[in-house]
Amino acid sequence: MxxxxxxxxxxxxxxxxxxxxxxxxxxxxxxxxxxxxxxxxxxxxxxxxxxxxxLCHQPRDDLEALLVEIHAIEGTASQTAFLRRYDEIVEERYGPLEERER
Structure with a gap:
């Protein structure tokens, strides 16, 4: 089996x-x-x-679609440009990432 x-x-x-x-x-x-x-x-x-x-073990709904979208926008941009765009889109859609107390 x-x-x-x-x-x-x-x-x-x-x-x-x-x-x-x-x-x-x-x-x-x-x-x-x-x-x-x-x-x-x-x-x-x-x-x-x-x-x-x-790893962050939080739900990652829409992550794959977001990464594909950024790749479509940025193409073969550098890793730095890709990550900068990722950060911008996440902040636009979900708000700023804030540090939380543990």
Whole structure:
């Protein structure tokens, strides 16, 4: 059905954030659509545990569409220009990002 657990645990995957190689059993699955429980027809990307901990685990509704929209506007602009435009659009739509007390 799913293959042996031993085979899955020995497989090596690449972290999409830092590029490091890590054993599959030591990685976390990442689904850009935010629904890792629906597995039919999907190939998951992976994050190492350190990069996974650094992620914001808040809902990311509309994120994929926003990134595609910015790419359509900016094209092959530099990473700095892309991120500047992302920040501008997010602030326009959702207001300024404020630091919150923990």
């Amino acid at each position: 799913w293959g042996s657990r031993r085979t899955r645990e020995s497989k090596t995957v690449t972290c999409i954030a830092c590029g490091g190689s890590v054993r599959r059993s030591e990685a976390r699955e990442y689904d850009k659509h935010g629904d890792r429980w629906e597995r039919t027809g999907k190939e998951f990307e992976h994050l190492c545990k350190d990069c996974y901990r650094d």
